[in-house]
Amino acid sequence: MKFYDREKEMEILRKATRVAIIGRRRVGKTRLVEETLKPITLFIPSEKNEALICRDWINEIKKRRYIPESLSTMRDIVEFLMEENETIFIDELQNAMKINPSFLSDLQRLIDSHRDAKLVVTGSLISMSKKMVEDYRSPLYGRFDYIIKLRELSLSTVYEIMRDLGYSIEDAVVMWSVFGGLPKYYETLEKFKVPVMDFIRMMFYEEPYPMLSEVMMMLKEEVGREYKVYFSILQAIAEGNSRMGEIASYMGLKSTDISKYIHALYNDYELISRRKDAFGKGKYRYYISQNLIDFWFRTVWKNYPKYELGQVEFSEEEIKRHVGRKYEQLVEQFAQNFVDFKIKNIGKHWGKYHGKEKGRESFEIDVVAVGDEKIALFEVKWSELDEKEVEREFEKLKEKAEAIKDSREKELIVVARKVKKKRKNVYDLEDIRNMAQKVK
Numbered sequence: 001m002k003f004y005d006r007e008k009e010m011e012i013l014r015k016a017t018r019v020a021i022i023g024r025r026r027v028g029k030t031r032l033v034e035e036t037l038k039p040i041t042l043f044i045p046s047e048k049n050e051a052l053i054c055r056d057w058i059n060e061i062k063k064r065r066y067i068p069e070s071l072s073t074m075r076d077i078v079e080f081l082m083e084e085n086e087t088i089f090i091d092e093l094q095n096a097m098k099i100n101p102s103f104l105s106d107l108q109r110l111i112d113s114h115r116d117a118k119l120v121v122t123g124s125l126i127s128m129s130k131k132m133v134e135d136y137r138s139p140l141y142g143r144f145d146y147i148i149k150l151r152e153l154s155l156s157t158v159y160e161i162m163r164d165l166g167y168s169i170e171d172a173v174v175m176w177s178v179f180g181g182l183p184k185y186y187e188t189l190e191k192f193k194v195p196v197m198d199f200i201r202m203m204f205y206e207e208p209y210p211m212l213s214e215v216m217m218m219l220k221e222e223v224g225r226e227y228k229v230y231f232s233i234l235q236a237i238a239e240g241n242s243r244m245g246e247i248a249s250y251m252g253l254k255s256t257d258i259s260k261y262i263h264a265l266y267n268d269y270e271l272i273s274r275r276k277d278a279f280g281k282g283k284y285r286y287y288i289s290q291n292l293i294d295f296w297f298r299t300v301w302k303n304y305p306k307y308e309l310g311q312v313e314f315s316e317e318e319i320k321r322h323v324g325r326k327y328e329q330l331v332e333q334f335a336q337n338f339v340d341f342k343i344k345n346i347g348k349h350w351g352k353y354h355g356k357e358k359g360r361e362s363f364e365i366d367v368v369a370v371g372d373e374k375i376a377l378f379e380v381k382w383s384e385l386d387e388k389e390v391e392r393e394f395e396k397l398k399e400k401a402e403a404i405k406d407s408r409e410k411e412l413i414v415v416a417r418k419v420k421k422k423r424k425n426v427y428d429l430e431d432i433r434n435m436a437q438k439v440k
Helices: 007-015 029-037 050-061 074-083 093-099 102-113 126-134 155-164 169-179 183-192 196-205 210-238 244-250 255-268 291-309 316-333 387-403 429-439
Strands: 018-022 040-043 088-091 119-123 146-149 272-275 285-288 345-352 362-370 374-385 409-419
Touching: 007 018, 007 029, 007 146, 018 029, 018 126, 029 040, 029 088, 029 119, 040 050, 040 074, 050 074, 074 088, 074 102, 093 102, 093 119, 093 126, 119 126, 126 255, 155 169, 155 183, 155 429, 169 183, 169 196, 169 291, 169 316, 169 429, 183 196, 196 210, 196 316, 210 244, 210 255, 210 285, 210 291, 244 255, 255 272, 285 291, 291 316, 316 362, 316 374, 316 409, 345 387, 362 387, 374 387, 387 409, 409 429
Parallel strands: 018 119, 018 146, 040 088, 088 119, 374 409
Antiparallel strands: 272 285, 345 362, 362 374
């Protein structure tokens, strides 16, 4: 599979002398470095001791060039390669902190004494990697020309990949909703060449359940020994408990009991995001920030006992419900394309009707785009709508708009998976597809 949307990072790698790349597993760090620079790769696994790692490094280097077999430490091997003016790539550097913490100080001294040495390092554990290269207390602080935070691919890029593989925009949205913008899974899909729903079934619902262990291992490694607390918080959020009090109540605790864990998930691990409503009001609501992890907690972790017994069942309807939630986020990303005013704030909105019968006091609007003089209210549906259903959605939106006490002009917009007959302010996936192509 060719590279997509990494031109900026590739240019930095070619020009800079020392680069650190931080990004989660499967985001494409290793491939990016190896295909851009053709370096000598020194991978640090967490399961081996230094002697075994050095033996592996020497055997790997010997495939490319001469190296003395007498070198017995990671420091000695790196120093030799620097003196030989080789481009060095240390993959998963954060694991050195478990194996030989002094290696970071050794590396700092080597960098300082070999200023022209080309060095790239990567880290997959977000919290540990940030401390390693961004914390002023770390020996490596200030030693890199660039620190790249490698993000997931955008929906526009995902659509380009899926289109090249022969899939539709609907397939692209389903894949993105489940796997996010992690290139590895699109490479895997390319190998199997099966319908997207079959691919999801294979990866999550059929033995040996590859995604059950893969995501669990990644999360446990990231958050450490207190993973049970973090898992409970993420499960609470996945099940719709988005405010601090709701999350604590779900766990049978007080908000003060979980505040430090919420802080760590948000700041250190970057596993959750937080937002107020579209108008910047109300308390923060918390969301899982990565599609794959969100899907995993919504559909896999909650059924863990069934996986243990081999009794898990694939539900296409459950997948569609998840895609529907992610479709709202997607519409939000493209919202500026739907309106003729500059959006200043965007997000969901929760409000209350006035004078309505019991059971209809409150409402939620999927997406609200706020400008200086206008507001756009979006109703988003992952379904096919006919003319009557579209009118029904507009009536509900109009009712919600009237309940919002704001003098700005309000525009109503309906976005569905498919619409049988288009009219003004009604859009579907074909429009999203056109917008995604324009971005590229």
